[in-house]
Amino acid sequence: MKPTVAVIGASSDRRKYGNKAVRAHIAAGFEVFPIHPTETVVEGLPVYRTLADVPADRLDRVTVYLPPAKVLEMLGTLTSKSIGTFILNPGTSNAEVLAEAERLSLKPITGCSILAAGVTPDQFPDE
Numbered sequence: 001m002k003p004t005v006a007v008i009g010a011s012s013d014r015r016k017y018g019n020k021a022v023r024a025h026i027a028a029g030f031e032v033f034p035i036h037p038t039e040t041v042v043e044g045l046p047v048y049r050t051l052a053d054v055p056a057d058r059l060d061r062v063t064v065y066l067p068p069a070k071v072l073e074m075l076g077t078l079t080s081k082s083i084g085t086f087i088l089n090p091g092t093s094n095a096e097v098l099a100e101a102e103r104l105s106l107k108p109i110t111g112c113s114i115l116a117a118g119v120t121p122d123q124f125p126d127e
Contacts, residue, residue: 028117
């Protein structure tokens, strides 16, 4: 069984890290669930509007590619699933985000989920 990952802030724009993360996790053998409120398909995968819409009760990894204000809006939705690793990528967190995550008993890792997948962003061209 493949490990699972939800990419919150997934994008069909191949220049964005939310897209590179989808491609990196596919390449690393994950079952990927892209999440975006308006996209419909990212890298050939169906997109879910929210984390609650993902058809899995447990996710091995949830990785976020949103600005801090948007992260604050969606943090509460993370409690709807059992999550292994929760990653806040560079540019997604600030003191307020981290305080709210702690209040919700979420234990985020701040770092790059693309690197955590065992690849580098440069391996996924913007084409």
